[in-house]
Amino acid sequence: MKKIGLLILLAILVAGFFYFDLHQLTTLDGLKNGLSQFESWRAEAPILVGGVFFLIYVLVTALSLPGAAVMTLAAGALFGLLWGTVIVSFASTIGATLAFLVSRYLLRDTVQSRFGERLSPINKGIEKEGAFYLFTLRLVPVFPFFLINLLMGLTPLRALTFYWVSQLGMLAGTLVYVNAGTQLANLTSLSGILSPSLLASFALLGIFPLLAKKILTLIKNRRVYKDYKKPKKFDRNLVVIGAGAGGLVSSYIAAAVKAKVTLIEANKMGGDCLNYGCVPSKALIKSASLANQMRHADHYGLDAVSPDFSFRKVMARVHEVIRKIEPHDSIERYEGLGVEVIQGYAKLIDPWTVEIKRNDGDVQRLTSRSIVLATGARPFVPPLPGIEEVGYVTSDTLWDEFAQLDDAPNRLLVLGGGPIGCELSQSFARLGSQVTQVEMAPRIMIREDEEVSELAKTSLERDGVTVLTGHKALRCEISNGEKRLIVEHDGAEKAIAFDALLCAVGRVARLEGYGLEELGIETGRTIVTNDYLQTLYPNIFAVGDVAGPYQFTHVAAHQAWYAAVNALFGQFKKFRVDYRVIPWTTFIDPEVARVGLNEQEAREKGIPFEVTRYGLDDLDRAIADGSACGFVKVLTEPGKDRILGVTIVGDRSGDLMAEFVLAMKYRLGLNKILGTIHAYPTWAEANKYAAGEWKRAHAPQGVLAWVEKYHQWRRGNAK
Template sequence: MNAKKWLTILAIVVVVVVFWSSGAQEYLTLDALKAHQQSLDAWIVDHAWLAVGGYMVIYIAVTALSLPGATIMTLAGGAFFGNVYGLAAVSVASTIGASIAFLVARFLARDTLREKYASTVARMDRGIEKDGAFYLATLRLVPAFPFFLINIAMGLTAMRLRTYALVSWAAMLPGTFVYVNAGTQLAQIESTGDIVSADLLLSFALLGLFPLIAKFVVGFIRRRRVYAGWQKPTSFDYNLLVIGGGSAGLVSAYIAAAVKAKVALIEQHKMGGDCLNTGCVPSKALIRSAKAADTLRHANRYGLEAVPVKGSFKAIMDRVQNVIAKVEPHDSPERYQKLGVDCISGHASFVSPWELEVTHSDGHTERLTARSIVVATGGKPAMPPIPGLAEMEPLNSDNLWSLETQPERLLVLGGGPIGSELAHAFARLGSQVIQVEMADRLLMKEDSDVSALIKSQFEQDGIDVRLGHAAKEFAIEDGEKVVYCEHQGERVRIAFDQVLVAVGRAANTRELGLDKIGVETLPNGTVPVEEDMSMRYPNVFACGDVAGPYQFTHAAAHQAWYAAVNGLFGQFKRFQVDYRVMPWVTFTSPEVARVGLSETEAKEQGVAYEVTRYGLDDLDRAIAESADHGFIKVLTQPGKDKILGAVVVGTHAGEILAEFTLAMKHGLGLNKILGTIHPYPTWNESAKFAAGEWKRAHAPQGVLNLLEKLHGWRRGKDTKESRSVYAPD
């Protein structure tokens, strides 16, 4: 940072410190305005132009430095100068002040931001060039957005100053008028009887209605703008068209059919999507086989004779396919057709916001129209651009299930949930697993104590965990597959037979023709969505992996409800998706289940919290099953039992977590869990015992001391006397 920037920062700091230390903020209050109204009115009459000029200078300074008091200054403009002159003074001063703040933010941070995040800034600038003026007007029209944040944020973009100033001035004008007009009425209050005057009530009504009116106007303008150039059909083939037959698409179609809407579901591959065919169902079937193998191998834990595990890997994979086949009817075209859904096998791409071109499996094409369209095309494994990786014919969570021969040496690239689940399963089935993760721990979204426990268990089960290893190059040397990793500045060679890549997922949006309707995808293929799950157009929605931010089957189903309901009834009422209580489970052994904040997230967000911990080695059911390892950790508000987050690490963690999820969803605290009867001996007793740990830590010691004295008095004993200790002769 150069000297000019440091001097600018120093000047701002000095002015702000002087402002607060001098008590100037006390003059920018409604009480101060009323207290000095008469004397200021008299002075303004004799010094009108000086008063207007001085007022504007102060207003510019307050706005430019983001100091508190802009609202009071606006009311003062109406109180002292009336509607016409007050509106002129405030609108000009606020625009100048906002522009100065805009320029200062640009001068101080724009270059640094562009250097560190070049690609992000470039994408942001393209969006600003295309829609910046409209979005700025939207933000200015709705008073819920703090204007000082808008000034700073826009200064970091490539928007031209002239555009910023003109749009800000025009968009702030309606709100400025409302506040200035209110100021003219407040200036007339001399007694309580004036409070109920018609003019004053009208001013307050305008203040209350303005956000609603602004929201309606913004929505109307936005709809007109995004649909400009498109010809809306006069009639439609369907109420709802759904692209993708995975979890999100199936739920969307089901909801539409349930409310008797005409709906079609278009799927180009297999119904059920990733979850049924390559994700949740097959992976959990494989994990169960691996758990059975581990149980046999360690039968001595249960007083039995441990036996060597022998079996056909092909038989295991055949069982996986049988499980898929057994679940498949739940997601079949036949079932959904009976529910009233038109199931179409083919590929769809956008023609307009209401029209899709569908290429059927038999090759013929047709165009279908609908009032609303839902994109739910799911995701696919991401492949990192590492030299030589493609030549290794890598496995991933999609093609893994066609394996018939078990890899003797399996390299797992990635330490997230998918990589960890599959690494542990294959290790328990007898493969020699090397897990490579470039970060310093596994499961980076969890707390470090969770990661440490999982790593310890992996190593006990024979997994060679390589943390801090970044894969740089794959090669075949003397007929052997190898990967070269960088670790602490050194080049590390690892040999393997097959590699499984699990470093994240990308959305399936490339062939949807989204560019034809002006929708740009993010680097991972996902599309930006609003809180009602719409993307750019109020009638086009996305849910599931294509929308993010979560890539869970249950999150996709959750989003699908909002997409379907808003698509069918959004003209009457729109619902905003609620992510406040989103649980997830990583199916390693032990399982890792979490809902709400982790300790790491709480610290990063500055959220105050307390931690209650309960070890599952204390749980009778866990001891009986020789599974007495793991813990429950609950974050609560300091001094209160309100749950901010919970993590369970152990056997049946996913089931135990449900109680905490329910409590968070419905605002129940740990005291409610403690007061609930839990059958004995069950795994869910652990939730009650965790609540009991919190209760003991927050027991009212003063009350307990008084009760101790009361009980001693009732026994006729002096509570001050020392307790006798029995000792045999």
């Protein structure tokens, strides 16, 4: 009732403003016509006129009424530069704050409850940098000030902060317009403000935001760096810690632009992807896939055979693949590109100094203008009682642990139902292991749509994997010489026997041992960075798994460009990292690829969408290849061909996804894909046919009905 009462009061005030033609006073002509009368009133009662003017100005800004700019001119004409500026500065700020508070009281709870998920990043940004954002908006009047007042009221920004930032931020513009008002009698239109005597003021107004931003940055940096002495000169332009995808790309870019860069790596060049993740797992998947094809050769008109193989040789091939790719990430290659590579453990001593404990035993210190942290992540091992006693492998260690086995582990227990767990479960099952996969969540691949999870589960079970969802691991134990995992399901405990345990429940950022805590660099699950990948210290950046929010090799490489460019050229121009279109693929059979939103995410976020679906059982190439299983599912804006997200399940889905990634990146809709020639017969035609399904569903039926009548008429059959 209080809100309704306030709305009625506001409506009455606004209606009265227009009913009594008070808005005429806030136009330039109205103001000029009444200027002589205003001046006489001011001469007779300057304090009273000033007070009334002040209150009217507060009312106009509080109600977000038009005319604030003209009233600012009037202040200059009536009260001069000094008092006009004082009156307008306080009146505009008080009015803006009242509008801010009204918006907060009437609308914030409703808006936040309905759009809280989508507003979460904005809220976090306002809580952290709200004063700076508001100050920037006040300095650069691209958006109407009344709109800023109302929108800021919907955020968590404190009212007191809003007041003082607004007072300070609007001061420069107030001065310019009040100064213009001192010449009001000579103005014939608002464009007359651009008189030669005022051009300098407006030039200053345009430059002021840049100067203010620079000053704010200097103040902020001085506060951050106050406990450290900055070197007068530096050994390097850039030091990169970690030689995974993020570190390699960062150092390569720096060397390409002729910066002096040092790359530090304690272990193997190429990081997790080359040595433990992407490369070895895909090599294993290929061998397992071929063994599976041999077992089902009758599907292709051949005689099915049971593959005869040595698991030791399969693992040897995995290591051979790593060796063949190693030169791409080798020390020799990067030194040839101009990168200094040092093998050793690096630690931050201060914001510009890195101490390196080299693998040869020496200790070295380097100073650098900028530093990139690309330390990666490691597998997370759950703290289950007894897990150390039974022993386990991870996605990092299994390649060496299993390399000497003649046969795959007989009973392999895979803990985790995410992409890594699913890929390895299926591969080891195809290579002869009896695989049991345990997942605490109600389904595997929980981030995907439910139908995708179900299809993945069916595929794994078809290859012999026992998939146990909704099972919570409690402890490990050895009973009568047998290793067992005790799980809880539906309130009851049961034991699962195994010979080898593979932990694949996720990865955690490597944060320890690099001096982050000593320097006060904020960390959570990852290193906290801003939109430019800067940490607490603007010259220290983080990329890849250690920075998040995605743990993908291609995202680390993507971030590396932004970090390197911002580190080397940020004093001229900084670039916000772009996460709008991030694809990923789970390499089970059939592959699952996704970019953008899926159905469950769109529903959770309250985003309206339409679904277009094309089944691969209709694709000629899929039928010819004997892989007519899966689908292309595209989410679009209702009634439009703008792509919100795509999920593809099927052979080569990771490759098919590239076309949709390109389309989303450059805002090309399904009509553009439909109009693109695709070679026949190829898998890529599935994308075109999916676009065709959308087009068919949105055909203009009314127009087609008339076209049909036209053709009837042309045949002489018109009715």
